[in-house]
Amino acid sequence: MGETVFTNVSVIDGTGAKPFDGAVLIRGDRIAEVVRGDIGDCGEAAIVDGGGATLMPGLIDAHAHLSFLDAATLGDINSLSAERHVLEAAKNARKMLDHGFTSMFSGSSARDNLEVALRDAINAGDIPGPRLKAATRQMTVTGGFGDIGQDDAYSLVLDGPEAFRKACRAAARAGVDTFKIVPSAQGTGPDPLAEDTAMSEDEVAAVCAVARQRGRMVAAHARSAEAVKICVRNGVQIIYHATLADDEAKDMLEAERHRVFVAPAMGLPYGRLTEGAKYGVTTDDFTRARAEREIETVSRTMADLRKRGIRVLPGGDYGFKWNPHGRNARDLAMFVELFGFSTLEAIQAATQAGGELMNEPVGLVTAGSLADLLLVDGDPTSDISILQEPGRFRAIMKDGTFHKVPEGNRRADLAAAE
Ligand SMILES: [Zn+2]
Known part of the structure; x- marks a missing residue:
């Protein structure tokens, strides 16, 4: 040896x-x-x-989208043929390793089975890339965040616990590691932080039950306090955003901090404001104000979660035009500048705590x-x-x-x- x-x-x-x-x-x-x-x-x-x-x-990223090809809009994510899409995702896998990321926990795949194939090719040594926890497409509900009215889109639109159960069983059979769900909506009106919970509790419970039976993990996009509570109650392992977690939601997270993780995934608003111009993205006053408000709110919430001993992990939704792959380590600086982490704590979050999420000795x-x-x-x-x-x-x-x-x-x- x-x-x-x-x-x-x-x-x-x-x-x-x-x-x-x-x-x-x-x-x-x-x-x-x-x-x-x-x-x-x-x-x-x-x-x-x-x-x-x-x-x-x-480094370990807790919210990766290797198959999001630095798209400008959600509708662009699946604009390439499936065949070309896989090759582009493989390029991103290599890029992440070049940038020091040796493990990535997916925040959703743009296509069914794409990340499973990518993970298996990496593990076989066929292509360079990080260790990957492969996810489903993000599973949302009719009218929920990610339902963009296209069949072959980056989201899978389902309604009712039976539909979620069936999709999760099929995904487990296909070999995914993680079920990604979208229990909360994303405010698109004037108030980006409006409370809005889109999935019902029985839908989340059905996903979590299949995950337990089949030994998979569940990751959830949960901005509203209610969505965070539904996730914690039903055993979701990693909660993304948690933007509007109220005291009750924070108490619940704290009580389950031995098994639950939070990733603020704030790269999109932060990248827009700090680097948007560099990538040719213009931001109107309305969008700027929304982004500023989100950054402020998330920063306050994450600082509080850190103090409560909840594992808050870097991983910032990289894979968009103004938040491209390769910028992922910016999250660590964000943790230090905005959430009150020391540099050592930020590194610990991106290494030891990330390894605990990966559930591997890394x-x-x-x-x-x-x-x-x-x-x-x-x-x-x-x-x-x-x-x-x-x-x-x-x-x-x-x-x-x-x-x-x-x-x-x-x-x-x-x-x-x-
Ligand atoms: Zn994401």
Whole structure:
């Protein structure tokens, strides 16, 4: 079994602990040993001298849409043929790995089975990409958010518990990891934050029951307080947005914090205001005011959830024109600037806590964890924004194999160690 050792690195282990100088030995696809200071003779292991660079777990995104092709509108998401769509999604998978994301939990697939195929091809080693929890299309109701009146759209429109149950069973048979539902609507009128719950509780309960029977997870787009409560009551694992969670909803989340996760997924309004112009998107005053209000509300809610010890995870709906794939690490900066996270806490959210959501031994630099690692030029605990620069990643490793080989290390040595 091949061995690689990273020496002379500053280790961020993902637990929120302060970085320490040390060395990390990789054997096969796992981290075999983490030591403080020097590791001594490692025999035949290929040596990567970090030169003081940071070694940290690969990043994890909790709300990804690899098959959303940086579309300008919801109607554009499925504008390509299904065949071309798959190839474009594969390009995004590679791009995410290039940007340091070694795991992604999907916030919905644009087409049935697309992400299952993508995940399986990645796992087989046929194409480069992150570990992926593959989702269904987002399942909504007639008139709910995502029902854009097209049959072959990115949402699946269902009504009644029987319809949801059948769709979930079919998706489980097809091999998805996650059922994505849309219990709350998205206010499109003058008040973007209007309380609006679209799915009924028996529909959510039917989805969660199939998930339990078939060992799948449930992810929900839930903005209204009522939608959040329905999700918590019925066992949804990850709640996206949670924008209008009131005190009762927050108390419920806190009581279930050992099993539930929240991801604010605020990349769309934030990206529009901060980078929209760069991507050629104009924003009228009405839309700007809505986005500002959403950012303000979400920031307040997430700061509160953080204080309550609820796991709040980065993952920001990347995959739109003004919020494109590759910008995902901006979420960590957002957590620091807007939600009151320290840089170490933001990294912990994107690594250890993300690994808990993935339900795999990832997100930590500890013996026994899968070797998904980044060698970063610089110290992200003093400047979290450097994680947004792929040029900072001197090495990217997934499953103990280099996706990006560190320069200055002889490729032959590293190849021989694999
Ligand atoms: Zn989304």
